[in-house]
Amino acid sequence: xxxxDELELEKLGEEKIALFAVVSDSDPTFNFISAMMYSQMxxxxxxxxxxxxxxxxxxxxxxxxxxxxxxxIPNWEHLVSxxxxxxxxxxxxxxxxxxxxxxxxxxxxTIAGCCSSLLFLGGKEESSLKMVAxxxxxxxxxxxxxxxxxxxxxSYGLNYQKLGKELKSVDxxxxxxxxxxxxxxxxxxxxxxxxxxxxxxxxxxxxADANPKYxxxxxxxxxxxxxxxxxxxxxxxxxxxxxxISAA
Numbered sequence: 727x728x729x730x731d732e733l734e735l736e737k738l739g740e741e742k743i744a745l746f747a748v749v750s751d752s753d754p755t756f757n758f759i760s761a762m763m764y765s766q767m768x769x770x771x772x773x774x775x776x777x778x779x780x781x782x783x784x785x786x787x788x789x790x791x792x793x794x795x796x797x798x799i800p801n802w803e804h805l806v807s808x809x810x811x812x813x814x815x816x817x818x819x820x821x822x823x824x825x826x827x828x829x830x831x832x833x834x835x836t837i838a839g840c841c842s843s844l845l846f847l848g849g850k851e852e853s854s855l856k857m858v859a860x861x862x863x864x865x866x867x868x869x870x871x872x873x874x875x876x877x878x879x880x881s882y883g884l885n886y887q888k889l890g891k892e893l894k895s896v897d898x899x900x901x902x903x904x905x906x907x908x909x910x911x912x913x914x915x916x917x918x919x920x921x922x923x924x925x926x927x928x929x930x931x932x933x934a935d936a937n938p939k940y941x942x943x944x945x946x947x948x949x950x951x952x953x954x955x956x957x958x959x960x961x962x963x964x965x966x967x968x969x970x971i972s973a974a
Contacts, residue, residue, distance in 0.1 A: 730952050733763070733964065735770045739783030739813070748944065750794050764799045768809065775812040782813040789816040795825035803833035806840045822851035847921070848902050855896045862893040862916055868889040894918075 737743055749760050775783045791797075799805070806816060818841065820826055827834040838844075838857075846858050858952070866888055866917040873883035893916070902908075924930055934941040 732952065733767075735763075735767045736774055736910075738767070739771050739774060739779075739785050739787050742785060749797055751793055754796070757797055760797055761800060764797075765801070768805050768814075771814060772809065772812050773897055775814075781811065785813075787814045789814065791816060792819045794818045794820050795829060798829050803830060803836050822849060823854040823857050827853070844910045846899075846908040846910075847897075847905055848907070850900050853894075853897045858899055859892055859894055859896050860909055862908070864890040864922055865893050867891045 733745065734743075738745065747760050747763060749757060755762055771783060771787060774780055795866075809816065818826075818837075823834075823838070826837060830837060844858075844861065846854075849855070867890075869887045869889055871883075871885045871887075873881075873885075875881045875883070894902075899908075905921055907919060907921050909919065911917075931934050
């Protein structure tokens with residue numbers, strides 16, 4: 727499986743290339759292979775950015791980590807804090823915040839803090855709701871109380887106050903409509919917006935959901951053999967003639 731180098735990781739930051747790493751979401755047996763690939767990729771790209779391109783890669787590298795909890799990247803809490811300066815970005819997709827805490831323990835907050843934006847699509851997991859509610863902060867509201875005292879002489883009272891209220895409480899986030907989302911970008915106030923309808927995207931017609939003919943045959947793609955190029959160089963060894971063994 728690793729006899730030939732078909733990935734050419736050093737070209738990711740130099741050309742427009744798409745690299746797909748497909749791992750099983752139910753069987754973690756071979757996750758160590760993809761973990762090795764991720765570790766090697768970031769090491770190669772960061773080293774080339776420093777030694778060849780004076781700190782930043784010429785082509786921006788975007789890493790889309792869907793179902794991030796299915797794969798643990800070695801030393802990720804350190805890498806996520808330095809790859810941005812190398813012109814590399816990472817989009818981490820999780821079902822719940824507790825998944826990140828379960829994988830990286832005390833470093834989960836470090837990883838979340840290194841992300842410049844957070845997109846909350848909804849959910850009911852308690853730690854995720856508390857994190858989003860805390861992140862949104864509070865707003866100032868005006869309240870007033872009235873009193874009516876009846877006796878020998880009737881009196882009225884009116885009291886105004888200013889209080890702090892969570893912008894979105896935990897129970898409000900838990901029942902947020904599925905058509906809405908909350909985007910928090912570093913340096914600006916959060917956005918409460920509608921989710922984008924993917925079917926309205928101009929390139930949606932080229933997806934497998936719109937047209938089955940665009941479905942990628944993964945098994946057929948992986949079944950190809952290495953193609954030798956004329957400019958490739960090889961070392962040839964003479965192993966002599968193989969001994970033949972015959973059985974009666």
